[in-house]
Amino acid sequence: MTPIIKRAAGSDQFKVTLAIAGAHLAEKFGSSAGEIVQENIAIDYAIATKPAGESKEQMIAEISLLLTEFTAVLRREKPDYVFLLGDRYETYAAAMAAFFFGIPIAHSGGGNKTAGGCIDDTVRHLITKLASLHFVTCEENAANIRRLGEENWRICNSGSPVVETLLTEKLYSKQELQEMLAINWKLPLILFTQHPISTAPEKAGSQIRESLSALAELGLPTVVTYPNADAGSDRIIQEYKAFDQSENLFFHKHLGRKLYLSVMKHCAVVVGNSSSGLLETPVFHVPAVNIGDRQKGRVRSTNVIDAPHDKEAIKAAVKKAIFDEAFIQQVKHCPNPFGNGETSKIILETLAEKRTCPALLTKTL
Template identity: 25%
Template sequence: MQGTQRILTIFGTRPEAIKLFPLVHALAGDSRFVSGVCVTAQHRGMLDQVLQISGVVPDHDLDLMQPDQTLDTLTANLLTGIGKVLDQEKPDWVVVQGDTATAMCGALAAYYRKIPVAHVEAGLRSGNIHHPWPEEVNRKIIGSFAALHCAPTETSARALIAENVDPATVHVTGNTVIDALQWITARIAADPVLASGLADLETRFAGRRIIGVTSHRRENFGEGMRAIAEAIRRIAARPDVAVIYPVHLNPNVRSVMQEQLAGLDNVALIEPLDYPHFARLIGLSYLMLTDSGGVQEEAPALGKPVLVMRETTERPEGVEAGTARLVGTDADRIVAETFRLLDDEAAYAAMARAHNPFGDGHSAQRIVDLLAARG
């Protein structure tokens, strides 16, 4: 098509798919672009769930997931696999999101071919290269050469400029995760069957305040994960609460949680949820306990306080705005901060009503317009 730009969007994990499908939709509906999608399937099953619900059909599927593969094996396979796709497609721009191995390798493969890279959710920094690991280094690598930095907030934009990134390439767009959440909640409202799989738990835990939990960070494996499990067990001893915990498939998580929490009456250890059901879980929950990045952005959009079970966060905006609180992985502190929100209505209301700093639902269109301006 004459006068159009060829855009190749590359992703491989469920969180990337959630944050990029609004952009893929926007690009596909815009005559200024020929839009292609390459997935690496770094996460196979969880990725496919998002592709199905969002209606995204990849043009290339590298299917690279292998059990227990090392990061260097994964990195080598990603670089060579994506490189072959780039040589075939010859895009004008490559779009990557966030800080996964797929994002870093997709950007690096494009750089090797002098293809400009647009980095969605650019500029997140914890300041510690080991927390989160290896994501902090992945995103710093992308940030060192991307041609367009789509920063979700002013804080992330300032972090890039502090690293001597050209300010003309840095733009605050908001976070596309809010676009995605608004899209899926509207779909659920129109068709509740999409998220009806939690109905039995809703009935089982009627009259109790539900605490949603996610935990899977590599840096928490071992002692941190055991402390998180202990905290959940102590919280669940209260008769007025219930815990719903979609347990990550990684055995470093699953074995610990099964050992400490299986069989407790008001703890539901369930399989990982697809995107509609996860959005429903946030909506059902009184508060969220998490070491995830995305939940720190999503839960405040639905008015749910977030206690972050990490020592650092690359999303300080939530902490500064009051929507999130860092509680680390000390069991005593996790329990104390959870009980404070359960027992202090004013403390809860202050977090639940705080302004969400991460977006307004129009981030994808802003990114599309930025790409068009560079045509």
């Protein structure tokens, strides 16, 4: 969201009001609110909730609270648009509030398709049906939104805002990362993130155990970041504590956007089940090992190796990503399917053009 917010804030056509919630404010998950402020972005509303962490009941309670809080924000601000990114359940709460208030929703990140048993897919499509304008990261996702019955004029292939950040922002060098994180560049570095599958939180502990065991046995330096706040995340964090004596695993609650992307740029491989392994790594021509089915069916480049939740399979996939010369050459030439770095410009021009469109809130099938 950063390039979109900054471009809008610097324009005389837009007034930006930013509301944040969920893990942005949760110390347990590293609290990224300070990072937003460091980017010179003003936070107008900080909505504190208790992230789901362990149970579906907590997730439902958080959605209910967020719906009430977002409604109060919208009543006060009366915006022309509500701009939302992604497929989090917190985002869905904001979408419901905006929809029933009759405020057009502009949604970035719709049309992604996964088949790994994650509720994100359904939530994403629900937001699509509530939204008036759809900013997609690639043409395949635009086609998916058309199949959901959305009119073509509502859909814009803007590319990914993250890709814009990767292509335009000056990231940290290897030397700077060595000083900040005490990284030993003599060995290949692994960047690891694994989230729970929201429909099967009870499996999160056993699944992360397979991954951490594989990484520990490989013996390569590994930067491990915390999971998202979905149900099952507590089980992952408990397993992190069981492995915190591993000499090659370095745990971080929240690296922050710039530091995380800098590590990605210079690492040997990204491992886990985060969408960043598919979306962002092609820009840097870095290989990714995608574990399990969480990202199954999502658009990807040719730099991705899939592996099940199995220690030996994960080890084999990581070794291939780092040491297989044929695969390394393939990764060097992998295409980036997710935009050319002009996402914020495309989005703001479209929002300005469509603002007075009388059909924004009148949807047909």
